[in-house]
Amino acid sequence: MSDQMPDSAPQFLTVGEGEAAREIAMLVRPAQAGNGAPALVWLSGYRSDMSGTKAVELDGLAAELRLACIRLDYSGHGLSGGSFRDGTISRWLEEALAVIRHVAPDRVILVGSSMGGWIALRLAQELARQGGPKLAGMVLIAPAPDFTLELIEPNLKAKERKSLAERGYFEERSQYSPEPNIYTRALIEDGRKNRVLDGIIETGCPVHILQGMKDADVPHAHAMKLVEHLPADDVVLTFVRDGDHRLSRAGDIALLLSAVKGIIRSSTNRQMPV
Secondary structure, eight states: OTTOOOOOOOEEEEESSGGGOEEEEEEEEOOOTTOOSOEEEEEOOTTOOTTSHHHHHHHHHHHHHTOOEEEEOOTTSTTOOSOGGGOOHHHHHHHHHHHHHHHOOSEEEEEEETHHHHHHHHHHHHHHHHOOSEEEEEEEESOOTTHIIIIIGGGOOHHHHHHHHHHSEEEEOOSSOSSOEEEEHHHHHHHHHTOOTTSOOOOOSOEEEEEETTOSSSOHHHHHHHHHTOTTSOEEEEEETTOOSSOOSHHHHHHHHHHHHHHHHHHOSSOOOO
16 A cells, blocks of 8 residues: 555653663654544553554554554563563553653544553543643443452452462463463552542543453453443443454454544544545
8 A cells, every 4th residue: 555654663762760760662653744633542451562463453544544653562561661560550551641742642542452441541531630632532442441450359369369468469371372461469559549430431532442242351241331430421332242352353353443433533524534
């Protein structure tokens, strides 16, 4: 495709100071000149990165529509520095905010997968509170807001509680990787501070949620609960009857790209070929 730029090399942004400083990798596709549409921002899930299928497909859509696209790896993920075990929602939120402020688009559409959905909702709150790019819309894929509090803590086994108390973390077998998932006490305690399902969430923008009904990680009832906390927003919830947590099949990707195009259409006064 003539307007599709080759993948650029990652840029790096230092976030934090002193011992907390870490190099955050980002891939930034600039918008084509004269394009007033919002920038797309990809927010990965837990232990996922910006080179995953959905992230790459979103960037491909940006290339096709000549939009800006911002992807990043949280610390301890992908190409970024820092230790995964130091990761918390607050830390990864700080990194996402720093990257968005560094690139400084006028408007953004946040596309968050799983834990990235939680970070997207927290970003909406922080951008409203601190100022920054205007939020034009959100697309959330199997969103997992408050997953530490709502989905992990209530289901902890005795040996996991013991491991948290004695070692500061516990491990859980991953169905997506030979390496186990690691959940730290810091992540769980910090999750309580970033809770969003404790009142009304006002994003001030349209929200489209995609949720598989055969999701073994985030039950579809969790997506319905999130909708209850978004009463002021224009919210569309799409269930994929046979969809799993990843929603990475061709049909799932088509749904994702269609949802993003719908948000783009609703956020621009200009006629865009979407």
